[in-house]
Amino acid sequence: MAEVHAHGVDQLCGEGERVYAAALKAGRIDRAAAAGAPCLVELALLSPDPEDTAWLVPEPPGEVVARLLRGLRDELGQSQARAVALTRLAERYTGLDIDTDAPSAGAGIRVLEGKPRIREAIAEASDACMIEHLAVQPGGVRRESVLNDALPLALIMAARGVKMQTLYTHAARHGQGLYEYLERMGGAAEVRTLDEVIERLLIFDRKVAFVPATEDRTVALELRHPGLVQFLAIVFERLWRLGHPLEAPLAAGSGIEGITRREQAIAALLAEGYTDGEVAQRLGINVRTARHHIRKLSEALGAVSRAQLGVRIAQNGLDSPPRPTTEDDPPAPAHQVRPDTP
Structure with missing residues (x-):
């Protein structure tokens, strides 16, 4: 009886991680060598090679995450719209209850x-x-x-x-x-x-x-x-x-020659499936600047397509955000902010 691997893409089992990494490095993997990780086929991380079904080819990490996040973003958007509609309804009828001591739905x-x-x-x-x-x-x-x-x-x-x-x-x-x-x-x-x-x-x-x-x-x-x-x-x-x-200097680079800290942050977002416009919005930069950094990132990693860039990002460990501040960093300066419209 085949072993059951009950997990999602975000929590691959040890064998699944090993087989998927091997497939990414080699470009494909023998179906028999992947038998210990049937979860990869179930999660569409591996699919049959059209030219030889005895082999399995990996789907680039960026495309996998983009596929999954599209569904997640749709669900979140629907939930947010429903929440707004429900709270508006509650607000409209607040105060009309006969029992004024009862708690309002809103x-x-x-x-x-x-x-x-x-x-x-x-x-x-x-x-x-x-x-x-x-x-x-x-x-x-x-x-x-x-x-x-x-x-x-x-x-x-x-x-x-x-x-x-x-x-x-x-x-x-x-x-x-x-x-x-x-x-x-x-x-x-x-x-x-x-x-x-x-x-x-x-x-x-x-x-x-x-x-x-x-x-x-x-x-x-x-x-x-x-x-x-x-x-x-x-x-x-x-x-x-x-x-x-604010007054503490940021690390200049990612540790990989030719890739800056900002480009590492962009790489992590691309690995999650974000578009150029979404990357720009999340980092507080314009789309032109984001695309300039993406071009530089592709050149530094030797990627000639967006799909190949996703693979190279994963292979070089750039699919995680830059290192955050640690306790060894300088203390925060006494500075701050403004109340503003959400």
Whole structure:
């Protein structure tokens, strides 16, 4: 009876990893040599060679992940759309119950539609904030006009002794406006950066959080459910520990000649199946810059096609993000951030 391998692509068994790696290096593998890892055929990591079915050929890692992530992204998009629809329905009927003491179906979640309404809700949360403000700001260089508009509110919170921490992408380091903003904050805030961050997130005193509900950020969710807010705070804390203090220099390269740290970050995203546009968005750079780095990455790895680039990325161990900050890195500078529309 054949051995059952109950796992997904993200948790290959030891034999599966060995056989798949051997197939990638050789370009194909004898079907008999792969008999101990039937999971590879079941997961479509190996498929019969059209020219000789006694052999199996590997599917490039990038194509495997891209196939799986397409389905996952579709599921996430449908779930998000359903969540927004349900919370709007709950908000519409809140207060119409005969039993006013009964908890509302939408308790803990409020849908905010329109940027003026979102800004108003964030301003109210800022005014009530007394202890801690955590924020994630995706994208690249922050516009000076945006930072200047946010400065008065941030200074008011700082005057109350509020501890402020913000995460940006590494691309934000190239904007002089951020450094001037932090200087005017007088050391009342901290900033760290990562190759990529999650979507915009604002948390006030671990009591209320704001996240975008649409891609254009014209709809946001105000979250007050203690479990949800605490979960988001834990996510922030874990990203914060991985972040690089703004004043600490980043590692220049990946350890592979001709490949920079940014190109290693791009390689990891390509291995996950992201398009050029999605790579640019996640790293806070424009598409032209992303494509320039992808060309350089292909040249450094000797890849002549996108499929071959995926294989070379895996073979060179570039399918994981660059090394995060460790305890040996310099301490974080006293700098930081701005409440802003999610």
